[in-house]
Amino acid sequence: MSKSKGWKIVCINCGKETETELPDSKCKHCGDLLEISISAKVGRRALFEGRGPGIWRFGAALPFFSGTIPISLGEGGTPLVRLEHVGLGLDLDNLYAKNDGQNPTGSFKDRGIAVAVTRAKSLGARTLVCASTGNTAASLAAYGAKAGIKAVVVVPKSGVASGKLGQAFAYGARVFGVEGTFDDALRRVLDLVKGDEGFYLMNSLNPFRIEGQKVAAFEIYEQLGRVPDYLVLPVGNAGNISAIWKGFKELRANGITRSVPKMVGVQADGAAPFAKAFVSRRKIEALKEPHTVASAIKIGNPVSWKKAMRAIEESGGTVLTVSDHEIMKARTELGAREGLLVEAASAAPFAALRKLKLSKSAKVVCVATGNGLKDLADHKSEQAIETFDSGVSIVNTLGFA
Ligand code: F0G
Secondary structure: OOOOOOEEEEEOOOOOEEOOOOOOOEOOOOOOEEEEEEOOOOOHHHHHOOOOOHHHHHHHHOOOOOOOOOOOOOOOOOOEEEOHHHHHHOOOOEEEEEEHHHOOOOEOHHHHHHHHHHHHHHHOOOEEEEEOOOHHHHHHHHHHHHHOOEEEEEEEOOOOOHHHHHHHHHOOOEEEEEOOOHHHHHHHHHHHHHHOOOEEEOOOOOHHHHHHHHHHHHHHHHHHOOOOOEEEEEOOOOHHHHHHHHHHHHHHHOOOOOOOOEEEEEEEHHHOHHHHHHHHOOOOOOOOOOOOOOHHHOOOOOOOHHHHHHHHHHHOOEEEEEOHHHHHHHHHHHHHHHOOOEOHHHHHHHHHHHHHOOOOOOEEEEEEOEEHHHOHHHOOOOOOOOOOOOHHHHHHHHOOO
16 A cells, blocks of 8 residues: 555455555456555544544545645535424434535535545546436536536436436536436446546546545544444445445544434335345345436445344444325425435435334434435425415414414
8 A cells, every 4th residue: 555645445345455446446356345454543633633624524534635735615514403393203312413404515425426526537537427316416417617627417318306307407417317217327428437437427436535534434423422323224236334334433433423314325115125134134125117206315226235134233234115195295394394305215214213122212313314405306395385365364374373
């Protein structure tokens, strides 16, 4: 390993190091997933007293690319919000949302895309490419624009939330549609990057994405003043659960904490290949036609399932599924009772809480992964504008005349 870099790329299976990622971000020896290993121990002071905005405050624990200034739109540093009303209904005294919908493009993706785009810039990449259910596309488009690198996003032709597509166009990306699902889009993108060196892969197979996303764990620890008992989040391609787990594991490995949270992954009933694999403790079996109202996690073949399975097993967590009806009910409740508007996929962890059988005092953090403005136009509201009649009639309807 070159000492000056302070990090290396290693395979999660055979443990061998690669000097630089291959186009498809897989190990050149055995074809498994790669991860970044940070060589130095990072103590409490180095980690929490760093300077810089958002995720870059935690630069001591991030890969450093000599000569390249971080490409940033102000990602990370999102609020941890206490949900006392929803918590009361669930008999939970300490329920929180990590509101990653407040990132620059409205989802947690910005944390990882910022680091991976910075890596791409340091390598002199010419075109960035990803497959996406919408949020990665929006994020990549924005950070590509900021970095001055072309962005190509490949999405399923139908089903992507209108707000996310609108963002990708607004940030100037080229948007391509494929028949089929996210899994079909990713397959096509992997073929593309393997066949043409001009493209740099920005899906969460790219281990630099995971580095940016792991920072959520550092922030949650700092904001809560301790490690939560449970960390609950939606699982699609299974990158984010792997990333946040890596963050907590690094806190433990660096002697900053002794405990780690139980990681709980949540999938939609109709798109739950990972939940099925977890129950049977088997390899993932791809689901051909995933379906759910939560289009962000409508994924049949999660590529990072192996990392995610380790996260859940090592942490003593679990995987749950929820129905579309439960997802939409949770979303409505978060909006109307907490003032927290999340997109459908991000409501899934909240919908799963009843099934977890938690003690009243448990400290529970759900990750609100995406902003509800993104898919608001795609879900019909039963409410309509009322006719403004007179002040008297409004007072009468509200019932406090
Ligand atoms: N929540 C939201 C809002 C997402 O957009 C995604 C994934 C997830 C959760 C699941 O995260 O894939 O790391 O397990 N969206 C990807 C995309 C697939 O293309 O935007 P994961």
